[in-house]
Amino acid sequence: MAATAQAISAAEAERQELRGLLHKQYRWLDYKFDIVFWITAAFVVGAAADITKLLFAGDWDFWTDWKDRQWWPIISPFAFIIIPSALQYIQWLAWRFPTGATYTAVCMFLCSWVGRVFQWQGFVSYPLAFVWPATIIPAGIFLDWMLLKTKSFVLTSILGSMVWTLVFWTSNYMTLAPYLQPTQFMGHILTVADVQGIQYLRSQTPEYLRLVENGTLRSFLEETQYVSLVFGATLTVAGYWIGQAIARWLAIWPIGRFMKQF
Amino acid sequence: MTHRLLISLLLGAVALLGTAVVASAHGENAQEGFLRMETVTFSNVNFSKDTIKQGEDLTITGKATLLDTWPKTLGEPSTGFVNITAPGPVMLMKDRLVNGMSAPDAIFVKKGNSYDFKLTLTGREPGRWHVHPTFAVEGAGTLIGPGQWITVLDAGGFTNNLTLLNGQSVNLETYGVGQMSIFQWLGFGLGMAWMLYWTVPAIGGANHRTVSKLPVTLRIPLNTDGQDIGLITKRDHRVSNLLLLGTVALLVVGWVYQSVSFPIKIPQQVFRFTPPDLPAAPQLAQVITRDASFDPQTSTLVMNVDVTNTSKAPITLKGFTTSSLTFVDQAAAGTGAEHVMVISPQGTIAAGETKTLNLTLRDPVWRDTRMIEVNRPRIEVAGQLLFQDASGTESQTTVASSVNPKLI
Numbered sequence: 001m002a003a004t005a006q007a008i009s010a011a012e013a014e015r016q017e018l019r020g021l022l023h024k025q026y027r028w029l030d031y032k033f034d035i036v037f038w039i040t041a042a043f044v045v046g047a048a049a050d051i052t053k054l055l056f057a058g059d060w061d062f063w064t065d066w067k068d069r070q071w072w073p074i075i076s077p078f079a080f081i082i083i084p085s086a087l088q089y090i091q092w093l094a095w096r097f098p099t100g101a102t103y104t105a106v107c108m109f110l111c112s113w114v115g116r117v118f119q120w121q122g123f124v125s126y127p128l129a130f131v132w133p134a135t136i137i138p139a140g141i142f143l144d145w146m147l148l149k150t151k152s153f154v155l156t157s158i159l160g161s162m163v164w165t166l167v168f169w170t171s172n173y174m175t176l177a178p179y180l181q182p183t184q185f186m187g188h189i190l191t192v193a194d195v196q197g198i199q200y201l202r203s204q205t206p207e208y209l210r211l212v213e214n215g216t217l218r219s220f221l222e223e224t225q226y227v228s229l230v231f232g233a234t235l236t237v238a239g240y241w242i243g244q245a246i247a248r249w250l251a252i253w254p255i256g257r258f259m260k261q262f
Numbered sequence: 263m264t265h266r267l268l269i270s271l272l273l274g275a276v277a278l279l280g281t282a283v284v285a286s287a288h289g290e291n292a293q294e295g296f297l298r299m300e301t302v303t304f305s306n307v308n309f310s311k312d313t314i315k316q317g318e319d320l321t322i323t324g325k326a327t328l329l330d331t332w333p334k335t336l337g338e339p340s341t342g343f344v345n346i347t348a349p350g351p352v353m354l355m356k357d358r359l360v361n362g363m364s365a366p367d368a369i370f371v372k373k374g375n376s377y378d379f380k381l382t383l384t385g386r387e388p389g390r391w392h393v394h395p396t397f398a399v400e401g402a403g404t405l406i407g408p409g410q411w412i413t414v415l416d417a418g419g420f421t422n423n424l425t426l427l428n429g430q431s432v433n434l435e436t437y438g439v440g441q442m443s444i445f446q447w448l449g450f451g452l453g454m455a456w457m458l459y460w461t462v463p464a465i466g467g468a469n470h471r472t473v474s475k476l477p478v479t480l481r482i483p484l485n486t487d488g489q490d491i492g493l494i495t496k497r498d499h500r501v502s503n504l505l506l507l508g509t510v511a512l513l514v515v516g517w518v519y520q521s522v523s524f525p526i527k528i529p530q531q532v533f534r535f536t537p538p539d540l541p542a543a544p545q546l547a548q549v550i551t552r553d554a555s556f557d558p559q560t561s562t563l564v565m566n567v568d569v570t571n572t573s574k575a576p577i578t579l580k581g582f583t584t585s586s587l588t589f590v591d592q593a594a595a596g597t598g599a600e601h602v603m604v605i606s607p608q609g610t611i612a613a614g615e616t617k618t619l620n621l622t623l624r625d626p627v628w629r630d631t632r633m634i635e636v637n638r639p640r641i642e643v644a645g646q647l648l649f650q651d652a653s654g655t656e657s658q659t660t661v662a663s664s665v666n667p668k669l670i
Binding site: 014015018019021022023024026030031033034037038065067068069092093094095096097098099102103105106109124125126127128129130132135137138140141142144145148151152153167170171173174175177178179180181182183184185186187188189190191192193194195196198199200201203204206207208209210212213214215224 | 341342343345346347348349350351352353354355356357358364365366367368386387396398400404422424425426427428432434435436437438439441442445446449450452453454456457460461463468469470471472473474475476477478479481482484485486487488490491492493494498499502503505506509512513516517519520523524526527528529530531532533534
């Protein structure tokens with residue numbers, strides 16, 4: 001009985017100590033550190049996310065005629081979740097902030113828009129209507145919310161990745177919709193997106209490189225889109241853990257080694 | 263000393279600027295010359311104009327032939343794409359005909375076949391642009407045809423109108439940008455609201471500082487939100503739920519909007535086909551290449567070929583085409599001929615006769631375009647000889663040979 005009371009007391013004492021630490025004021029760092037961190041890291045995080053996206057799913061994110069219902073929902077959510085997952089681990093581990101995915105999404109959003117508006121539209125004159133970037137901000141909010149509620153990276157990787165894929169498709173399909181309207185061009189019925197792809201020249205991207213739905217006898221109940229979403233969600237779970245591996249072994253583990261050493 | 267250094271730097275910068283002329287090309291000379299010669303030849307390439315206004319059309323016509331000498335190392339050609347290369351979308355592709363058929367996408371191709379093309383382009387960006395027709399082959403790369411400078415004059419603006427099947431006319435330069443921007447920036451607003459709440463203590467609370475948290479988070483399990491010590495509060499959960507609901511509302515509104523506004527949608531289309539063969543051209547001659555030599559000092563290629571006239575009428579050798587270059591008989595060439603060759607002996611080849619012809623192609627273009635280089639694993643020449651009979655019938659015969667370079 002006395003031992004139990006002692007244990008409770010010790011636990012309460014630890015809680016008090018942790019509360020004290022949590023609200024401790026630091027003379028020189030305090031909130032200035034936060035401002036410096038969030039703003040300077042934005043460039044690194046945005047660039048890392050954008051480069052990862054471009055490496056794995058560049059063309060799908062660039063051109064409307066690549067944003068198809070078969071490959072886009074498979075490749076892009078997988079490519080897009082890697083860095084948000086890494087940031088989610090780091091920010092949750094260090095500060096218990098469910099913000100890693102949203103922070104990455106917001107940073108990447110700004111990076112992508114700067115690139116598309118100034119570089120692709122301003123410098124090489126592709127219309128933004130053809131080269132707009134996909135957004136992952138709504139998907140990022142869902143993923144962070146999932147971590148906040150489950151407090152588990154395993155559950156977030158399974159449930160969150162699936163929701164991520166679905167929300168990625170939903171939030172970008174509404175902007176893609178006008179480009180999927182049919183029109184007649186060169187004597188064929190094509191989508192507006194197809195016409196953009198034909199008209200706005202891509203000298204070193206021959207059309208046969210365009211990896212989009214092309215028809216197959218393996219189509220499951222002819223519902224390509226739903227099969228792709230399910231497969232994409234499964235692949236995104238793997239992408240989530242690639243991000244976790246980056247965070248745990250490339251970001252956090254070396255810091256631990258460094259701190260132990262000195 | 264400082265002045266000398268500055269002058270040297272200035273001269274160096276000027277010298278570098280002088281190389282800008284080279285940068286106006288499209289990398290065609292970076293491809294190995296023997297591969298360019300043995301893969302695709304472009305002939306009869308013609309640009310309808312060299313100056314157009316914004317919105318005005320220009321046509322490029324010509325013929326591309328996938329030679330029988332196609333190198334084994336590149337794999338068998340199966341899919342190709344006729345396009346142009348230019349510095350970005352300075353023109354729009356309005357129509358593309360291959361062997362008379364409309365070809366919006368790639369086509370299926372076969373070695374030995376020829377493809378007549380007609381490309382209709384519209385001026386878009388004002389400026390002076392270097393434009394080439396191209397023939398890309400899957401697995402091999404893009405082969406570039408003869409180019410021309412095209413000037414696009416400013417007409418005070420440009421619109422690219424397209425009529426949809428529902429009758430609506432849209433300008434593809436800006437279509438959908440407004441709606442896309444609204445949805446994406448509303449999403450950005452939600453994302454920023456989430457971030458500001460969680461990272462600004464004045465908004466989210468004192469527990470949203472970072473600097474004081476590490477000593478705490480390192481001492482509690484990873485799968486707890488530390489509500490008992492105030493790491494994450496009930497208010498945090500409530501606000502996060504509300505922001506998620508806002509996100510759901512945005513998705514629902516967006517989905518309903520696109521469903522109502524664009525009820526008819528189809529997936530992106532892929533239209534690839536095999537173009538019909540061109541009418542079989544009569545074969546007027548058989549050619550055996552005896553030898554070929556190249557002098558890098560004078561940039562002169564000399565070929566000796568045995569030509570047998572297999573037709574029933576006398577024929578004449580008119581020219582030689584390789585990659586994007588066409589050489590015409592110097593004796594018959596007009597003043598405008600870009601590249602010429604000397605044929606010896608001159609004259610016709612009678613029906614059934616076999617004659618040895620000596621072809622001398624002395625032109626700096628061999629060196630300038632790096633078509634024949636002695637530091638390559640294969641020093642070869644390939645292309646097509648063009649024969650013509652008295653009635654004007656033309657025939658092309660593919661020739662290929664190793665080349666003996668004059669090294670000493």
